[in-house]
Amino acid sequence: MTVTEIKEITKSRVKVAIDGEPAFVVYKGELRAYGIKEGQEIKEEDYQTILTQVLPKRAKIRALNLLKSRAYTSFQLEEKLTMGGYPREIILEALSYVESFGYINDSQYAADFIEYNKEKKSRNRMSMDLRKKGIPDVVIREAMENAEGTDSEELEKTQIIRWMEKKRFTPHTATLQEKNKMTAFLFRKGYSIDTIRNVLSLDITSI
Numbered sequence: 001m002t003v004t005e006i007k008e009i010t011k012s013r014v015k016v017a018i019d020g021e022p023a024f025v026v027y028k029g030e031l032r033a034y035g036i037k038e039g040q041e042i043k044e045e046d047y048q049t050i051l052t053q054v055l056p057k058r059a060k061i062r063a064l065n066l067l068k069s070r071a072y073t074s075f076q077l078e079e080k081l082t083m084g085g086y087p088r089e090i091i092l093e094a095l096s097y098v099e100s101f102g103y104i105n106d107s108q109y110a111a112d113f114i115e116y117n118k119e120k121k122s123r124n125r126m127s128m129d130l131r132k133k134g135i136p137d138v139v140i141r142e143a144m145e146n147a148e149g150t151d152s153e154e155l156e157k158t159q160i161i162r163w164m165e166k167k168r169f170t171p172h173t174a175t176l177q178e179k180n181k182m183t184a185f186l187f188r189k190g191y192s193i194d195t196i197r198n199v200l201s202l203d204i205t206s207i
Contacts, residue, residue: 001047006031006038015085018042024055025085051087059086059094067103071112074104075134110135110143118147122156125190160186160199171200 005017009025016023016036030036034046059081066072066080074095081091098104110130117126123144130140164171169182179200186196 001042001044003036003038003040003042006036009085013085018047022085024050024087026050026054030054051090055086055090056093059084059090060097062086063094063098064103067098071109072104073106073109073133073135074099077104078134106135106139107143109133110139111146114143114147118155120159120162122159122190124192128190156191156195157199160191160196163189164199 001018003016003018004020005015007015007017009015012027013025014028014031015025016031026036030050034042034050036042036046062084063077063081066077072080077098078091078095081094086094095104113130113133114126117129121129127140127144130143131137163169163186164182167182167185169178171179174182183193183196183200187193
């Protein structure tokens with residue numbers, strides 16, 4: 001195995017390519033410790049030590065440190081570790097490690113997200129946000145079903161009324177153009193056209 005490239009990515013870390021393929025990211029001090037030099041062979045035992053001992057431990061610590069500051073989905077944490085230059089198999093090992101302790105749980109993440117946002121976001125918007133975070137549709141549906149404690153349609157109507165109040169929009173005095181503009185705004189927020197129309201036709205005296 002020949003080290004074909006050593007590329008600096010920070011002042012302390014470098015990306016190493018072996019036989020023309022990206023292999024791993026290590027600290028500069030480790031280059032010296034393992035005698036890794038561009039254009040030279042890397043010892044098999046050193047290569048295995050890096051891949052089976054050094055990097056797995058480092059990836060697990062990195063994952064734990066990330067989770068100290070905020071919750072992550074599996075997808076988000078994988079993205080972070082990928083940005084750190086860890087090989088795929090090491091990333092999966094680190095994800096499995098933190099998951100075994102319950103530090104990442106996509107089902108719980110989705111449930112907590114919905115509970116926190118259900119009073120201010122539409123079901124469609126919450127679903128879209130969770131998909132962007134890498135939560136599978138089946139997990140989102142299950143979390144939505146488990147969160148059904150109130151009439152979701154009535155809850156969304158209340159949210160729409162709040163948006164109208166915030167925008168100082170009065171349905172019974174608004175022009176057609178103003179109504180179309182408000183409808184487009186609410187649709188972008190994830191509310192269905194039927195729900196929006198139902199609210200616009202209500203006699204809302206609080207607005």
